[in-house]
Amino acid sequence: MDMSWLMDTKTFLQAYPDIVLAFVCFAFFFFFCYCYYDRICRSRSRIPVNWPVVGMLPALLVNLHRLHDWGTDVLREAGCSFWFRGPWFLGMNHLLTCDPANVHHVFGANFSNYPKGEAFLEIFDILGDGIFNSDEQSWKEQRTKAHSIMSGRRFRTFVADSARSKVEKGLLPLIHHIAQRGVAVDLQDVFLRLTFDTTCNLVFGVDPRCLSVEFPTIPFARAMDDAMAALLTRQTVPPAWWKLMRWLRVGEEKKLAMAWKEVDHFIAEHIAEKKRSGEANDDMLSAYINDNDDDNDRAMDGKRSTEFDKFLRDTAVNFMLAGRDTTGAALTWFFWLLSQNPMVEAKILKELEEATSLRKERPSSDELIVFGTDELGKMVYLHAALCESLRFFPPVPFEHKSVLQSEVLPSGHRVGQGTKILVSAYAMGRMEGVWGGDWAEVRPERWISEKGRMRYEPSYKFLAFNSGPRACLGKDVAFAQMKTVVAAMVYNFHVEVLRGPVAAPKLSIILQMKNGLMARIERRRDRK
Template sequence: MAGHGNEGCLFSMGLGLREVYPEFLISLLCLALFYCYYRFFFGTPTTVVPVNWPLAGMFPGLLANFHRLHDWGNELLRETGCTFSFRGPWFLDLNYIVTCDPANLQHIFNVNFQNYPKGDEFANIFDILGDGIFISDGERWRRQRAKAHALVGQRSFRSFVAAASRDKVEKGLLPLLDEVARRGSAVDLQDVFLRLTFDMTAYLVFGVDPCCLSIDFPTVPFARAMDDAMEAVLLRYTVPPAWWKWKRRHRVGESERKMAAAWREIDRFIAECVAEKRKNSDRTQTSTDLLSSYMNDVDDDQQGAEIDHKFLRDTAVNYMLAGRDTTGAALSWFFWSLSKNPTAEDKILEELKTILKERPSSGRPAVFEAEELGKMVYLHAALLEALRLFPPVPIEQKEAVGPDVLPSGQKVERGAKILVSLLAIGRMDGVWGEDCGEFRPERWISEKGRLRHEPSYKFMSFNSGPRTCLGKEVAFTQMKAAAAAVVYRFRLEAVEGHPVEPKLSIILHMKNGFKVRIKRRCASP
């Protein structure tokens, strides 16, 4: 999924005002006051399409709707026919083509893929990823993708993922939730799942379990460093490039100081992992975690110890940043959807009980094996439905190498930036039908009771085209292992009155978390 191999942009149009220079702040204030003046004298507009003002562009409308940015974006694309040109102030370089039209997506991600790379701007903002696969373009990306595809596709790695996921759920997740249920206290389920997927991803990448999933909820320096880095990345999108680059060069400002400290912590952790593996492992043996596999077979063009270490460092950071948050976010929205749709939860529970009836009496009732999870059609459909409504990476960014014309008729100039709203795709009547806003797993099941296939340019949680997520099966293995065990063993009750809404972030986290109370089911062991 987006979490394990989505090589798309981790971008949000969120605008922070904490570390901007005075002239920039004054400009924003003037724009906001001007917009309020217009609204006062001319009333509430009948359209969600913002006015394109001289000099200010559509920026005042963006500021006015910033508090409901996701909903506003969905409404804007619905009213404009799924494609819209946003014009920002001339001094901010905020001109974008925003689209969720499946025909445009098929063109951008498949038909004319070569014309729409990540671009230099994306790589510069995400400099902490180095030269890794998720920000690379061209031949460098093709070499890394081929290597990753070979590793992830191995049967031994798939078995490793299944076993590691099962063990972490059985020995980490379930005991923690059991203890929370015993205490009778509320818990932030999003925090629990983010810790779970961090431990899982670290184990797959490094072969090391950080033990972040613990009842005392410890702070893990590496995890904290990654959070700080992502906050700094988001802020870089909110100010003129020259400003944040100057702060980066001189290490001034809270965000860039945090980025520098996070970079040091991430490099320290990875260096220790690499040194430990080189000290204790036999490079002639086949290893299962990704870092060991890369160490045993570094590409031919990586020569010298320094380049070799940089390659391993960049590869590890890319996998960790891609894998730790998105699967956790997906599980959080999945269980929130079940809390609002108890009928769907009951159907999953019945499916689990049917699987258990077919199991030998010697089986472990607390967890489900990979073969059993593969038979669960409704569980898979419910996960797909949650991903459709709440894609972990809500926005993709592309940059046009040359001029083009999209199927919608939109002209694309050289260097144009294109935002693809994955969140809006799943909420368009013309794409998913009039019930597109409903959580209905049945839409993914055929009349014969099998999973229904939908084209990737219509359902883009795992990207589309040549950069389709390589870790899709890894993500589903982890999500199914956790979801099946939790649904079978526990009943989750959302804390009444606790607000749940998307966070304006590069990942679709819940702004306030997901507070629940956990009850053991009577039928569970």
């Protein structure tokens, strides 16, 4: 059978993707202008119109620039759960929810019926067979191993020491230099560089030193950003659409392919170096390699060298994503929120000053102070402020689940086998029915009990670190890093966020800030 016409078509599409895209856009906007826009203008409802053939896709594309806030508006009007209907026969029908009862059921009570699923694995293929993509036995084995490493006292000490050292020798000198020069700086860039260095140290045992005055370009970090943006696109367009783009190697899929290559190159180099050195360090890859060499881990039995290298690669990618992107984004939004709420900043500063007053030696006004683990562990208001920021801006705004067996959710929605469920952690933090009438107020006090201790909130209500059996293993690591950074920054410096574009989430699976966080830094010198 002559297939030359297929190759000729592919060649044409690759050669003239702009023409194809222009035609598609023209057809879409023609439909939108004559059918969709008129109806929306006459309706105050935020619920998107379910059109024949195209479903609710026009509404999604029109609101893509404000995806998370649009989804929140829709869920608020729909009562926390909503069926999104995509184009016919293209597999885009999802149940969107932020109902805590549904989350508790899906993530906890009936966890086994809601795996990530094949669709998730296909979308997030760059993560390989790592812990984020895996289900059932593979997930259990990987989680058990990761938990044994991360819960150990030696690794926890390594985390605390690494965070303190990086803040003391990297972050504070850089911020002090910027403050002395009086120039503006993108704090999101600074925090992502910081978390990239610290995560590389935790995963590989090496410090790439990208947090420096020179602000060197790190291809791996840029590749991860491109990959995360492409993965969001995959979740907001029909699967056939992004698969066609992948086949043609155009648009976001071309960027993803290039990013994938850079990610693999970076990780392969570090794995090879780790094996060559043979050093017994406290980082995560050393633990995996040593256990494999000692033949102590049953999950590794029978794996050939190439298979084990792939396992290490997938593990490294998953932990790099979890450590670098999420914590960096959380710190960025925290300081933006702090700039909008000076009373919260004042209370954190007061708590920090009380901690320094208990030290045997009073710090001088010129000394840059870093707080220790014991001191940070006693700071209730600081922890509460971080939780409040994470409520508004969870680093992973969406969670994705599929259905094995049909059933009815607590919200009354019936989900059939193969149904895709999207849980919006971003929307959940903005629901009056979940957080009360003052949900829009930044109030860390909501996290503090009458006895002055942290108030417990169930994870199915506060979804920043996932919920149920798949709850984030790195929660304590993340809090340790964030507390160390925030305490040192707030105590030593005042951050003045500059006016500019409205702070908005970037189109990515990680809730980074779209235009960065431009700020000027001032040194706090006048202390009592």
